Amino acid sequence: ILNVEQSPQSLHVQEGDSTNFTCSFPSSNFYALHWYRWETAKSPEALFVMTLNGDEKKKGRISATLNTKEGYSYLYIKGSQPEDSATYLCASLRGGRRALTFGSGTRLQVQP
Amino acid sequence: DAGVIQSPRHEVTEMGQEVTLRCKPISGHDYLFWYRQTMMRGLELLIYFNNNVPIDDSGMPEDRFSAKMPNASFSTLKIQPSEPRDSAVYFCASSLDKTGTDTQYFGPGTRLTVL
Numbered sequence: 587i588l589n590v591e592q593s594p595q596s597l598h599v600q601e602g603d604s605t606n607f608t609c610s611f612p613s614s615n616f617y618a619l620h621w622y623r624w625e626t627a628k629s630p631e632a633l634f635v636m637t638l639n640g641d642e643k644k645k646g647r648i649s650a651t652l653n654t655k656e657g658y659s660y661l662y663i664k665g666s667q668p669e670d671s672a673t674y675l676c677a678s679l680r681g682g683r684r685a686l687t688f689g690s691g692t693r694l695q696v697q698p
Numbered sequence: 699d700a701g702v703i704q705s706p707r708h709e710v711t712e713m714g715q716e717v718t719l720r721c722k723p724i725s726g727h728d729y730l731f732w733y734r735q736t737m738m739r740g741l742e743l744l745i746y747f748n749n750n751v752p753i754d755d756s757g758m759p760e761d762r763f764s765a766k767m768p769n770a771s772f773s774t775l776k777i778q779p780s781e782p783r784d785s786a787v788y789f790c791a792s793s794l795d796k797t798g799t800d801t802q803y804f805g806p807g808t809r810l811t812v813l
Contacts, residue, residue: 617799620802629806630741630789630804632801635799635800675741683754684746684748684793685746685754686802687743688742689740690740
């Protein structure tokens with residue numbers, strides 16, 4: 587994988603559902619993986635920065651896991667709420683650079 | 699801290715005009731990034747600076763685009779002459795980034811429309 591890819595592109599769930607999405611990134615020369623939450627008409631807001639294989643981070647109902655050997659990360663949202671509606675971006679940082687390469691995002695819509 | 703500040707928030711201009719976008723990073727952050735967001739290409743890096751020095755400008759579309767960082771608290775992105783295809787939201791972000799893994803903090807963006 588040369589680019590950062592996210593799936594699905596969009597997701598509609600009901601309030602209370604749990605959901606997850608995938609980020610695939612180049613595993614060679616891996617340095618860090620960032621997750622951002624981006625609400626409409628606002629700027630991207632950092633959720634997690636992950637660096638170690640097997641790493642798991644949690645913030646309230648949102649958690650993320652990282653597999654650097656195979657180049658993927660999962661983001662989980664437990665008990666989705668309407669306020670979770672946003673685009674979730676992942677971005678890969680490769681060794682030697684300070685510039686993130688962003689995926690195209692997963693747009694989540696939570697229906698009340 | 700006020701966060702990353704960008705101005706203007708919205709800019710509408712006519713094709714051929716010069717456009718200057720401004721950014722004030724978070725105080726103490728020594729990395730500054732300019733991104734462009736479009737429907738077609740998503741969020742893409744244009745250029746980034748470390749300690750006011752441009753490090754990687756490979757994302758700058760063409761010679762019409764230029765960026766400067768005259769001091770640690772101010773950066774500009776200039777488009778001259780502007781074209782309709784430059785219409786996008788331009789984000790500035792900054793980070794402390796001593797380890798290469800620090801979070802980037804984004805400004806509110808400038809929505810540019812070139813008619």
